[in-house]
Amino acid sequence: MTKLRHFFRIYLPFSRAGIQEMVAYRANFICFLIGEIVSAFIMFFVWKAVFASSSQQTFNGFTLEDMVVYVFITFLTGYLTYSDGAFAIGEEIVDGSIATRMIRPCSFDMCFLFHELGSRLISIAMIFVPIVAGVEIYRCVITGSVRFDIPHFLLYLLSLTVAYGISFYFNVCYGFMAFFFKNLWGTSLIKETLTSFLSGAIVPLAFLPAPLAAVLNFLPFASLSYTPVMIYMGMYSYAEIAYRIGLQLFWLLAMFLLSKLIWRCAVKRLSVQGG
Amino acid sequence: MLRYLRLHRIFISQHLKRLMEYKTDFLLGAIGLLIAQALQVMFIGIIFSQIPELEGYTFDEVLFIFGFSLIPKSLDHLFTDNLWMVGYSIVRKGDFDKYLTRPINSLYYVTVERFCVDAFGEMLTGILLLSYSIPRLSMAFHWYTIPLALVVVIFATLIYTSLKTMTAAISFWTKASGHIIHMLYMTNDFSKYPVTIYNKAVQTLITYVIPFAFTAYYPASFFLTDKNPLFCIGGTVIAGTALFALALFIWNRGIRAYESAGS
Structure with missing residues (x-):
């Protein structure tokens, strides 16, 4: 118990710093969000046009209403699981300030994690409720009945948390790429776009050819976005949800161990220039 | 004018020298943009595997509009990418002083300083899409089609550049406006x-308020159907000219309001 309290005594100040940063730059955050949500609205209009141009009511098991929920919950999930601690690691490696981090008596990934959680707290509070409420009101108006289901929603929150963990450690691994590439802009563009495709954020995996979809469903990328969104939508049975969350936990562990391994190797190789 | 063209050549060759130093960086940036666009094209392909036409537009027509939209976008990206840095950091750090102390126009100097070759990734996708879709479309082809297309592309690029200049200039009053540029710029995806x-509501927004529709859909639809030249082509020219005049006005007012970072 005292150990746990000690743990939070060390890391909570990082969260507080994150919150303060976020409060200071909240106008920036709102502008950024409006710019990003444009892509979700484009998807919304494109899918509406697709359904309007066809006599079919469903495509690969998705109705128009499902598709709209899919688009906006995918946006929300992508936003909430987004992690950019990696960028900071990259920058610190390049400018050498990682050296001070290494002499601190705390673990580097926990520092980033708590700092990021703090800075996300405000944005989550601002974005989560409006999007979920908007989606549910839309569903209610279209179908004429309340589709909001508490067990699935809670399972979504669980799956979302695991997805964030995977994203965090995946990006920590990626952050170490700064050892090899000086500029992370190009590689992160490649990473972002490939991840968004492989995780089903551009088009639901069910729309892809069956063998490809089967492979992608198993890879860690599906755990980032597709799994939580499908759980939210109630597309999976409880048995399947158990399997999917189990798979997510497996990938979380794998990413965690991988990041530790890379960290250990990287520390040996690290040479900070100047001083 | 000639002096500016000569300067431009010097700046670009300087920049290319710097690029040779970081070849992989450039390649990765261009490949990233190429992949990003290719995946969007794949999305369109998946949609059209389900339906024959999207609101009356065939696969080839949608690809033509998509490809057309990338040409002005990539040209603007290639030449004026530094405006982002004005919004994000140059003004905030007080580095803008440098641009005011040289005997050339400050807006020209800022944009010419960076030559963003990553944009070739977008441009290549655009050219590939156009050269794939055009032979498959039965477009009316006149003697004036190509010169007209060039003029339209110039004014469409000007729409991009002007909107970026205006929002970047906001930073002269507020110190930083990168996120405002981002917010406005992202609506170009609608086009x-x-x-x-x-x-x-969206149609009105992207036609009359933030006229990105004139950078792609309207001119492209004229080339596809030969209808409404006055609105489709004239609209692009007017929007480009008017926005550019407004952008210059805001930029010059902004420079007067600019205060360097004190230190």
């Missing part, structure tokens, strides 16, 4: 699809 798929 990649036929405007008819959107509702009235």
Whole structure:
């Protein structure tokens, strides 16, 4: 118990710093969000046009209403699981300030994690409720009945948390790429776009050819976005949800161990220039 | 004018020298943009595997509009990418002083300083899409089609550049405006699809308020159908000219309001 309290005594100040940063730059955050949500609205209009141009009511098991929920919950999930601690690691490696981090008596990934959680707290509070409420009101108006289901929603929150963990450690691994590439802009563009495709954020995996979809469903990328969104939508049975969350936990562990391994190797190789 | 052209050549060759130093960086940036666009094209392909036409537009027509939208976008990206840095950091750090102390126009100097070759990734996708879709479309081809297309592309690029200049200039008053540039710039994605798929509010927004629809859909639809030249082509020219005049006005007012970072 005292150990746990000690743990939070060390890391909570990082969260507080994150919150303060976020409060200071909240106008920036709102502008950024409006710019990003444009892509979700484009998807919304494109899918509406697709359904309007066809006599079919469903495509690969998705109705128009499902598709709209899919688009906006995918946006929300992508936003909430987004992690950019990696960028900071990259920058610190390049400018050498990682050296001070290494002499601190705390673990580097926990520092980033708590700092990021703090800075996300405000944005989550601002974005989560409006999007979920908007989606549910839309569903209610279209179908004429309340589709909001508490067990699935809670399972979504669980799956979302695991997805964030995977994203965090995946990006920590990626952050170490700064050892090899000086500029992370190009590689992160490649990473972002490939991840968004492989995780089903551009088009639901069910729309892809069956063998490809089967492979992608198993890879860690599906755990980032597709799994939580499908759980939210109630597309999976409880048995399947158990399997999917189990798979997510497996990938979380794998990413965690991988990041530790890379960290250990990287520390040996690290040479900070100047001083 | 000639002096500026000569300067431009010098700046670009300087920049290319710097690039040779970081070849992989450039390649990765261009490949990243190429992949990003290719995946969007794949999305369109998946959609059309389900339906024959999207609101009356065939696969080839949608690809033509999409490809057309990338040409002005990539040209603007290539030449004026430094405006982002004005919004994000140059003004905030007080580095803008440098641009005011040289005997050339400050807006020209800022934009010419960076030559963003990553944009070739977008441009290549655009050219590939156009050269794939044009032979498959039965477009009316006149003697004036190509010169007209060049003029339209110039004014469409000007729409991009002007909107970026205006929002970057806001930083002269507020110190930083990168996120405002981002917010406005992202709406250009609306122009990649036929405007008819959107509702009235979005159509009005991207036609009359932030006229990105004139960078792709309207001119492209003229080339596809030969109809409404006055609105489709004239609109692009007017929007480009008017926005550019407004952008210059805001930029010059902004410079007067600019205060360097004190230190």
